[in-house]
Amino acid sequence: MVTALLRDSRALGALAVPLILTQLAQVALTTTDTVMMGLLGTTELAAGGLAVVVFNQIRTMGVGLGTAVGNQIAAAAARAERADGTASAEEGGHAEVRALVRASLAVATLAGLVGAVLMVLIGQALVLLGQDTSVVGLTQRMLHALAPGLLPCLWFQAIRQFTVGMRRPQALLRITLASVAVNAALNWPLVHGSFGLPRLGLTGVGIATSLVHLLSCIALYLAAKRDGELAPLLALDVHRADTPTVRRLLGLGIPVAATYGSEAGFFSVTALLAGSFGPAALAAHTAVNQLVYIVFQVAIGLSHAASLNVSRELALGNHDGARRIRNTALACAGVVMTVVGAVYLTLPRLVLAPFLDTGSERALGIATHLLVITAFLQFFDCAQNIGVGLLRGLDDTRSGFRITLIGYWAVGLPAAWLFAYTLELETAGIWLGLLTGLAATAVLLLRRYATALATAAPREPKREPAAGTA
Structure with missing residues (x-):
């Protein structure tokens, strides 16, 4: 059993590790x-x-609106592997992928434009949500600087x-590692007014x-165009995005977006509650x-890798492999969370030092106590994110949304x-x-995956529009 776990861990890690490293590099942007x-x-x-x-x-x-496209592409590639390798089968797979790419970019464009407007409107409403007036004005200016970046962020x-x-x-x-360096290089002069630039303060962080x-x-676009397999x-x-493919992606993506939004909204509301103190x-x-x-990026990488592998295994007709992926992902997550939790408990001031002014003893004291809770919270946070990914691998995106509503809002927020x-x-x-809330969500999601996998039917190829519309 241990040998099988190690073998499965290596297979999962082949995809998860690059994703985790990419996520960690990406979060370095917000950390900076x-x-x-x-x-x-x-x-x-x-x-x-x-x-x-x-x-x-x-x-x-x-x-979240476009996350399911990765699963659809992974399943299409796996079905092509099972096919007889004829030219017509290969071209059919390419047509499906191209349709998915067009549809996902169309959805990203709409979401980016609407989201930018919403950011500005939410900034105007913050004063009505009990936030300190000295904080709200600065927040609004930074939101105005961040809003234009949402569209290229979603295209990426x-x-x-x-x-x-x-x-x-x-x-x-x-690319993400390079972006960290560029962000750091832009932040300082835009914030402090170096090299002839105006001193923008907090707004400069948003512009960077x-x-x-x-x-x-x-x-990323240029890198994909240089890849012989990806470019075509x-x-x-x-x-030219066709309506059926857009509709299919939205059917899968809206529940994912709602699930992600449910979790992010849960944390957003708690930030507002914290601001009241x-x-x-x-x-x-x-x-x-x-x-x-930062630590959550490990969960995201494992979740995406597990999700894609579940889609692949089911497309290949391997239910046992899909079942083992859950255990492997949770075991890997448990090891990482144990190590990180030990650091939180033994070196709290060291991990908080980059984020808090050492002169603010009250804020530092509060944060130190929160780390004790966080050492245990992150196990459930990681498990529930993996659960969402596993269900997405089954094309079951609606259950994740329903369960997060229960776990976050019916259990977590009242608590x-x-x-x-x-x-x-x-x-x-x-x-x-x-x-x-996270503990309740994790338990419900993993139970749902076990039940859904037991009744999952073998995947059949999706029927796409004619080549002229794809």
Whole structure:
């Protein structure tokens, strides 16, 4: 059994490790921003953290709309492997992939435009949500700077799903690493006014981020066009996206977006709750939330890899392989979370140092207590994200949404309110509520996967429109 687990871990890791490294490199962008905001002061960190929460809420839902395309492409590639290798079968697979790429870019364009408008409107409404007035003005200005970057960010994610679905994610890591360096190079002069540039403060952080999203999108597109296998399938003529494929992607993607939005919204609401206890509590919440976000990238990489492998195994008719993927992904996640939790518990000030001003003892004290809760919370956070990915591999995206509604909102949010306000645990109570909601969600998702897999039927090829419309 141990031998099988190690073999399956290596197979999962072949796809998961590049994705995890890419996710970690990508989160370095927001980590750099958070460090820069912390250097500006506690109020700036609180305001910037609130802006990033809003941006991440909308970005995450936009990404969710196109996430299922990776599974569809992975399944199409696996079906082509099972086919007899005739030219007509190969061209049929290429036509399906091109249709999926067009549709995903069309969906990303719409989501980016609508999301940018929503970001600005939410910024205007923050003053009505009980936030400190000294924080709201700064948050609004940063949201205005971040909004233009949403569209290229979602284009990047659409092309990313295409490359990952084709099992060729190598360029992602190189590009994302380069974007970290570019972001750091842009942040300092835009924030502090170096090299003849105006001193923009917190707004400069948002402008740098938007520029990096644009440059990353261009770089990934050019890398895909240089790949002999990917280039013929990367269709940018979005106006030719056919309605059936768009409808299929939206049918799968809307529940994923709602699931991602449900989780991001859960964390967004808790940020608003933390803000009600003052700037120090919100700064502490922002710092710890950033640490959780960093570690969460391991869960995202494992979730995507497990999801794609489940789609592939079912397309090949291998149900036992799909069942083992769950156990392998959870075992790998458990090892990583144990190591990280030990660091949180033994070296709390060291891990918080990059995010909090050492002069803010109140914020540092709150954050130190939150890390104790986080050491346990992250096990459930990782497990529930893997559960969502596993269900997506079964093309069951609706169950994930329904379950997250129950776990986050019917269990987690009332628990957070109870602990924070009724039991007067304040910010620590909010994080105990987060832990409770994530634990409930993880259990329900993994139970649903076991049930759904037992009744899953073998995958049949999707019927696409005629070649002239694809």
